[in-house]
Amino acid sequence: MKELLKKYENKTPEIIFNWKDAETEAEGWVVINSLRGGAAGGGTRMRLGLDVNEVLSLAKTMEIKFTVSGPAIGGAKSGINFDPKDPRKKGVLERWYKAVSPLLKSYYGTGGDLNVDEIHEVIPITEESGVWHPQEGVFNGHFKPTEADKINRIGQLRQGVIKVIENPKYSPDVLRKYTVADMITGFGVAEAVRHYYNIYGGEVIGKRAVIQGFGNVGAAAAYYLAQMGAKVVGIIDIAGGLINEEGFTFEEIKALFLAKQGNTLESDNLIPFDEINDKIWSIQAEIFAPCAASRLITEGQINQLIDSGLEVVSCGANVPFADKEIFFGPIMEHTDNQVSLIPDFISNCGMARVFAYFMERRVQMTDDAIFNDTSNKIKEAIENVYNKNQHKTGVSATAYEIALSQLV
Numbered sequence: 001m002k003e004l005l006k007k008y009e010n011k012t013p014e015i016i017f018n019w020k021d022a023e024t025e026a027e028g029w030v031v032i033n034s035l036r037g038g039a040a041g042g043g044t045r046m047r048l049g050l051d052v053n054e055v056l057s058l059a060k061t062m063e064i065k066f067t068v069s070g071p072a073i074g075g076a077k078s079g080i081n082f083d084p085k086d087p088r089k090k091g092v093l094e095r096w097y098k099a100v101s102p103l104l105k106s107y108y109g110t111g112g113d114l115n116v117d118e119i120h121e122v123i124p125i126t127e128e129s130g131v132w133h134p135q136e137g138v139f140n141g142h143f144k145p146t147e148a149d150k151i152n153r154i155g156q157l158r159q160g161v162i163k164v165i166e167n168p169k170y171s172p173d174v175l176r177k178y179t180v181a182d183m184i185t186g187f188g189v190a191e192a193v194r195h196y197y198n199i200y201g202g203e204v205i206g207k208r209a210v211i212q213g214f215g216n217v218g219a220a221a222a223y224y225l226a227q228m229g230a231k232v233v234g235i236i237d238i239a240g241g242l243i244n245e246e247g248f249t250f251e252e253i254k255a256l257f258l259a260k261q262g263n264t265l266e267s268d269n270l271i272p273f274d275e276i277n278d279k280i281w282s283i284q285a286e287i288f289a290p291c292a293a294s295r296l297i298t299e300g301q302i303n304q305l306i307d308s309g310l311e312v313v314s315c316g317a318n319v320p321f322a323d324k325e326i327f328f329g330p331i332m333e334h335t336d337n338q339v340s341l342i343p344d345f346i347s348n349c350g351m352a353r354v355f356a357y358f359m360e361r362r363v364q365m366t367d368d369a370i371f372n373d374t375s376n377k378i379k380e381a382i383e384n385v386y387n388k389n390q391h392k393t394g395v396s397a398t399a400y401e402i403a404l405s406q407l408v
Helices: 002-010 052-069 089-106 118-128 136-143 147-161 180-200 216-228 250-259 273-282 299-307 330-338 350-359 367-388 395-407
Strands: 015-020 027-032 044-047 074-081 208-212 231-237 240-248 287-290 312-314 340-342
Touching (some): 002 395, 027 089, 074 089, 089 118, 118 147, 136 147, 136 350, 180 312, 216 287, 330 395, 340 395, 350 367, 367 395
Parallel strands (some): 208 287, 287 312
Antiparallel strands (some): 231 240
16 A cells, blocks of 8 residues: 555646636645546635645645545646635635636636635636636536536536525434535535444444534534434634533534534634644544644544543545645554544545536436435445455555556
């Protein structure tokens, strides 16, 4: 696996597009690792301090993710080094998408990512730049449909991603009109845990869980894990966190989900960040879902969780460990050797799978069909790992070996 990984990591990406905004200090990159299958896909993120190396590692991660989610295309990513809280953000995104629109028309498909919203920013702004849909390049480069078929499938994709969830099984509040895009990634993170226990042995019910990050992914993961009967005992977010060693009830987690402001945990009982960051890593929990930014988890933090009874990690964030390596650095490898570590490209593939699902011909548009499709893809990936390695350790190493053998 390590030889395959080294070969894959060292392969130079096919395209690096660099953009400097004429009106602000913003700088952006599209990194296309390869045009496997004639196209590449990956979302657009924005944060202050982002650099081309971060975009490159995420593009390579996306390519691995497509081996699970489909379609069989190359990995790409867009990244903009700019403060997402800056009031000039909309103008930056408008100029960015205008600059990259030729790629989006031809062979590159994008979507939302960290601090860039799929529905309110990516779709309307790319449309203004003459792109039919942010995934148009994948249709043209990979599927090569007839014009009529492309119109039908883009229509399906448009409708599906912004589809309001009507089934209360999948929505914390159907009246608030949560969409598939709001919930599907966190759903996948929770489903990965459920499938893990079903396949490797055990039950989610009664297991204690710690959640890092309470944005779209972390809040949804907490919601679905609590719905399954897991006890969320701790949540840590950028503003602070909460601990309840008995476990929050499903109704309490649902209330926290509904009370969050944007991507931030809100509670009258919020423990300040420094204090919770001292305490949370040593509370007893079998499940850990890192769903915040990339490269945050230190070896000390993961060791405290392992010492407190950790069994499984389901990654909501891409590359959640504080390793400098693109993939599988020493902290990740150490974790993989101690507990069951479900890698990001399996556990957080929900949105990529939704795109792939709606790109297919004439699919069902029900909530059950959409969510079950993502769940089944994750189940299939974990079963493939189990068939190759029945041990509860080395899960990520095995998953990478399966994926990389398709790419290298």
